[in-house]
Structure formats: structure tokens, C-alpha cells
Amino acid sequence: MELFYLERTDPGLDSVEFRGAEARHIARVLRHRVGDRIWATDGLGTELELELKTVAPDRVAGLVKSRRTRPREPRCLLTLAQGVLKGNGLSRVVEGATQVGVAGIILLNTQRTVGRVSDRKRSRLGKVAVEAMKVSTRTVAPVVSGPISIGELEGRIAEYELALIAYEEEKKTGLDGFLYRTPSSVLVIVGPEGGFEPAEVVRLRQAGARPFSMGPRRLRADTAGIVASAMLLQMTGDLGPDRRNML
Amino acid sequence: MELFYLERTDPGLDSVEFRGAEARHIARVLRHRVGDRIWATDGLGTELELELKTVAPDRVAGLVKSRRTRPREPRCLLTLAQGVLKGNGLSRVVEGATQVGVAGIILLNTQRTVGRVSDRKRSRLGKVAVEAMKVSTRTVAPVVSGPISIGELEGRIAEYELALIAYEEEKKTGLDGFLYRTPSSVLVIVGPEGGFEPAEVVRLRQAGARPFSMGPRRLRADTAGIVASAMLLQMTGDLGPDRRNML
Known part of the structure; x- marks a missing residue:
């Protein structure tokens, strides 16, 4: 299955069109023809099944045949708060x-963070998310937000049913200590190169x-x-067979 | 903890020396001094605790104070058979x-494999494994072998207690279907870009x-x-607290 990206998929629409790179890709690279079925997503959870009506390198148009919401998405809403990394790490x-x-992905500035995230870099990371969404046939492109401080993150922890810190100095408790039931939303906090300062972990714990x-073993x-x-x-059972339809 | 790489750690040795890049790194970058304790591994499972006796940019020598075998290694011996990838994928x-x-990592040539692995590239991948071992404070650098064919891999499957194929078309069985007990050795087989041909999966199953x-969701x-x-x-419980010492 190939999934294409559409900016707009308003509920009322019965036809949509692609321009620019997506149109070229559909027409030139994949050589689709009028009458072909293709799938498209807006990255906000909507998937459209389309029947192609016009195929040209600068404009591809299709009729909406069916519409689904969040197919193949994990049941658990997982947000990753990631310490800012230098180079291509992020x-x-x-x-x-x-x-x-x-x-979702929240970028995090910490005491040991090296490197910064400009608006331009964050917007580039948003495009990386859209590309990765298409590769993985997802219908949700995680929003890349931040960078925020540890203090700002503290204020958001209560929004999640469960908030966890991947911490090298924790030697006793594994992930299995928390997931005896399946939470509907989880925040996982991962440090930058060099990890968290102990004082940062104390604050996040509080x-x-x-x-x-x-x-x-240490993971980079x-x-x-x-x-x-x-x-x-x-x-949470989200990296195995999709059992929702079997219940 | 910083872990340095030594070519030789023969059981009889009571002192060892570093030359070249490791010596420069210890002396120049980390500015260690005579009397400091450092740790070193041969990548074959041995970890030595050393007391430094000589520190110069071209030669660092240390006295062996203690010796451990395979600290921090997973109990489960996991071998990854990975379809050859182009670019920096491998x-x-x-x-x-x-x-x-x-x-261990076995490189695998399949029908959909694009790109090849020269002896030079495989040797470079071996160096990547040694560097990653040091980063992760492991004492074992996985041997990178192959590339081999699906036919050759078939002949090796019986060497493992459990052999699994990550297969996009498998919709019913997850990993939890196999790990009701902890196997001591597992082979996990992952395809190249584009995945396996169905006929290849049939052969591996047989x-x-x-x-x-x-x-x-599709993973690249x-x-x-x-x-x-x-x-x-x-x-297998190897990505959590090390509970061996608690038994």
C-alpha cells in the first residue's frame, strides 16, 4: 500500500486534488492511470480511498470512494519528550x-543539551515526520513541538495517564513495573547525549x-x-497483530 | 563508565598496553593520569579493571586489578539476520x-536485496560494531558475518532454540505467541527494503x-x-533491571 499526502480532506469533499511533488510522484514515478485506486491521508487521522479521474504531472485529481479514521494507529497515545540532540540525531x-x-514529539532543552532548534529546523523535522508517516502507512504525522524547558514539561505531566523517564541511574524498576494495565496516554521522557542531571530527574519525579x-547497557x-x-x-500491545477487529 | 578497547586480554596477563587511537584518547582527550582506574574490553566478553602505570599519547599501560566475564550482557543470545540494505542502512x-x-549479525542476500557488501564494507561494519560496543559499555562486539543466501540461512536455523521472521504479511501472530518461556538463543530474520518474497518466507518456515x-504500521x-x-x-527481560544478582 502506498499512501499519499493531502493538505485538505474536509468531511464534505467528494473529490480532491494533488499538486506539486505528490502529483509528479503519482503520475511520473508510479505511473498511475485514470481509474486506479490510491490512498491518501492528511496526517491528521483521515484516510481517503480515491479513484483517479485526472492524472497529469502537475495535477492529479480523484473521487473520494471511502473514508476511514485513524486506521492502523496504536490504541495508546504515546508522546515522546526527547532531549535536543546535535547533528542528525533529532x-x-x-x-x-x-x-x-x-x-507526538516534544523537544526538550535540558542542562546537558548541546545544540539548539531553530524554527527552520523544527519545521524540517515536521517534514521528516510526514515522510516517515507515509513510509509507515500511518494516517497521523506526529506534531513536533518545542523545544520547551524541564519546567514547562513539569507543568504538562498531569495531562498524561502515565509519565515515565528513561533513566540510566534507575537500576530497580523496569517498564513492566508500570504497565500492569494499558494506559490510554503515556509520556516517555528521554534525555539528550549525556543524559539528565539528577536534579532534573528529581523535579520530573516530583x-x-x-x-x-x-x-x-547504555543506549545512545x-x-x-x-x-x-x-x-x-x-x-501496550501496539506492536503486534491488530486485535481490535477480533474483539 | 568509559570502556576502552584492547586487542588482547589473555588470562595470564597482569598488565596490558594501549597504542594508537585508544592511547591518544586516554592520554590526550580524557587526560587520565598514572594511578587512575579505567576499564577495558576485548570485545569477546572480557572486562578488565586497570590501574594506569604509564600515560603517554603513544602508549598507555595499566596493571590488571580485576577481571570479569560478560558483565551487562543479555542472557538471551540474540542473532539478527538482516537483509542487505543500500547506503548507510546497514x-x-x-x-x-x-x-x-x-x-551477532548475519548479513543476508535476498531476492529483493539492492546493493552488495564488499569485504571492505563488512570490515567497516565490524568497526561500527566495536564503536557501538564501547558507547553502550558492552564487552561483546557482535561479529558481523555474511552476506549469505536464504539457502545458507535455512541450514543454520536449527542452531537456534527459536527462529523468527519479521514479516509484514503475518497478521495473526505476534512475538508474544512464542515467548511464553525464555529461549537461550534466538535468531530474528529481517528483510531488506521491500521485504521478503513470499517464496522465501515459505522456505524459511519449512x-x-x-x-x-x-x-x-510498516517499519523501514x-x-x-x-x-x-x-x-x-x-x-526475554534483557531491557530492564539486571535481576541476575538478585536471585
């Missing part, structure tokens, strides 16, 4: 975590977040963000 | 899977491997190799 995290299935161990920060997301969604 | 997989904790679903092949390794080691 891009790798956004790409991997989007494929795994996170609902705000309600709980540290957990990812094992005795970009790997940690992706692996923590995968561990979480595996434990 | 390098990302070796890096991430090593940090997560795989014991040889004893079992397909499992990683969920309804390099993400899939890392995430499959993490899912497996999470289920």
Missing part, C-alpha cells in the same frame, strides 16, 4: 519514532513522572528515543 | 542493534523459522532490524 529520532507509532531502566540518546517508544508500544 | 542497523544487545507481526528495514531486536530482548 531527525533520526523523529523518523524512527514516527514509524514505530508515537502520537511532578509525577517515574523513572525506569532500559537495561544495563537517538537510539534510546526510538527503543523506548518501541518498548512502550510493545507493552 | 551501518545504522549494526550501530543500533549492538547498543540494544545483539550477540526450515523451522516462524513469522511474526510487528504491527499494522533499518528501523525494523533495531526494533525487532529491542522487542525480542524486552520480552
Whole structure:
């Protein structure tokens, strides 16, 4: 299945059109023809099944045949708060975590953060999320927001049913200590290169977040963000067969 | 904890020396001094605690104070068979899977494989594994072997207690269908970009491997190799607190 990106999928629409790169891709690269069925998403949870009516490199138009909401999305809404990384680290995290299935990514400035996130960089990360959404056939492109401070993050912890900190110094409690029931929303907080200052963890704990161990081996920060997301969604049953339709 | 790489750690040795890049790193970058304690590994499971006796940019020597075998290693020996990827894909997989904790990586040529692995590239991947081992404070650098064919892989499946195929078309069985007990050795097989041909999966099944679903979203092949390794080691209890010393 190939999934294309549409800016608008308003409920009233019975036909849609692609312009620019998506139109070229459909017409030139994939050589679709009038009458073909394709699928498109707005990155906000809507998936449209389309029958192509016009196919040209600068404009592709299709009739809406059916409409679905959030197919293939995890039941657990997982938000990843990721310490800002230098170089391509954040891009790798956004790409991997989007494929795994996170609902949102909050960039986090911490004491040990090296590097900063300009508006231009954040907008580029948003595009990485849209591309990764298409690759993974998701219908939700996680919003990349921030960067915010630890103080601002503290104020948001209560919005989640469960908030967890991937913390190297936690030696006793694993993820299995928290997921005896499936939470509907989880925040997973992962530090930058070099990890969190102990005082930052104290503050996050006081705000309600709980540290957990990812094992005795050290994960580099970009790997940690992706692996923590995968561990979480595996434990909520979202990295296996989709059993919703079987209930 | 910083872990340095030593080529030789023979059981009889009571002192060791570093040359080249490791010596420069210890002396120049980290500015260690005579009398400091440092840790070193041979990538084959041995960890040495050293007391530094000589510190110069071209030669660092230390006295062996203690010796441990395979600290922090997963109990489950996990081998990742990864379809060959083009570009930097394999390098990302070796890096991430090593940090997560795989014991070995077998490169796999399949029908949909694009790109090839020269001896030079494989040797470079071996260096990536050693670097990732150091980053993650492991004492085992996974051997990167192959590439081998599906036929050759079939012949090796019986060496593992459990062999699994990450397969997009498997819709019913998740990883939890296999891990009701903890296997001591597992082979996880992940395809290249574009996945396996159905006929390849049939052959691997006949040889004893079992397909499992990683969920309804598509993971790009390099993400899939890392995430499959993490899912497996999470289920065997190897991505949480080290409980061996608590038994």
C-alpha cells in the first residue's frame, strides 16, 4: 500500500486534488492511470480511498470512494519528550519514532543539551515526520513541538495517564513495573547525549513522572528515543497483530 | 563508565598496553593520569579493571586489578539476520542493534536485496560494531558475518532454540505467541527494503523459522532490524533491571 499526502480532506469533499511533488510522484514515478485506486491521508487521522479521474504531472485529481479514521494507529497515545540532540540525531529520532507509532514529539532543552532548534529546523523535522508517516502507512504525522524547558514539561505531566523517564541511574524498576494495565496516554521522557542531571530527574519525579531502566547497557540518546517508544508500544500491545477487529 | 578497547586480554596477563587511537584518547582527550582506574574490553566478553602505570599519547599501560566475564550482557543470545540494505542502512542497523544487545549479525542476500557488501564494507561494519560496543559499555562486539543466501540461512536455523521472521504479511501472530518461556538463543530474520518474497518466507518456515507481526504500521528495514531486536530482548527481560544478582 502506498499512501499519499493531502493538505485538505474536509468531511464534505467528494473529490480532491494533488499538486506539486505528490502529483509528479503519482503520475511520473508510479505511473498511475485514470481509474486506479490510491490512498491518501492528511496526517491528521483521515484516510481517503480515491479513484483517479485526472492524472497529469502537475495535477492529479480523484473521487473520494471511502473514508476511514485513524486506521492502523496504536490504541495508546504515546508522546515522546526527547532531549535536543546535535547533528542528525533529532531527525533520526523523529523518523524512527514516527514509524514505530508515537502520537507526538516534544523537544526538550535540558542542562546537558548541546545544540539548539531553530524554527527552520523544527519545521524540517515536521517534514521528516510526514515522510516517515507515509513510509509507515500511518494516517497521523506526529506534531513536533518545542523545544520547551524541564519546567514547562513539569507543568504538562498531569495531562498524561502515565509519565515515565528513561533513566540510566534507575537500576530497580523496569517498564513492566508500570504497565500492569494499558494506559490510554503515556509520556516517555528521554534525555539528550549525556543524559539528565539528577536534579532534573528529581523535579520530573516530583511532578509525577517515574523513572525506569532500559537495561544495563547504555543506549545512545537517538537510539534510546526510538527503543523506548518501541518498548512502550510493545507493552501496550501496539506492536503486534491488530486485535481490535477480533474483539 | 568509559570502556576502552584492547586487542588482547589473555588470562595470564597482569598488565596490558594501549597504542594508537585508544592511547591518544586516554592520554590526550580524557587526560587520565598514572594511578587512575579505567576499564577495558576485548570485545569477546572480557572486562578488565586497570590501574594506569604509564600515560603517554603513544602508549598507555595499566596493571590488571580485576577481571570479569560478560558483565551487562543479555542472557538471551540474540542473532539478527538482516537483509542487505543500500547506503548507510546497514551501518545504522549494526550501530543500533549492538547498543540494544545483539550477540551477532548475519548479513543476508535476498531476492529483493539492492546493493552488495564488499569485504571492505563488512570490515567497516565490524568497526561500527566495536564503536557501538564501547558507547553502550558492552564487552561483546557482535561479529558481523555474511552476506549469505536464504539457502545458507535455512541450514543454520536449527542452531537456534527459536527462529523468527519479521514479516509484514503475518497478521495473526505476534512475538508474544512464542515467548511464553525464555529461549537461550534466538535468531530474528529481517528483510531488506521491500521485504521478503513470499517464496522465501515459505522456505524459511519449512526450515523451522516462524513469522511474526510487528504491527499494522510498516517499519523501514533499518528501523525494523533495531526494533525487532529491542522487542525480542524486552520480552526475554534483557531491557530492564539486571535481576541476575538478585536471585
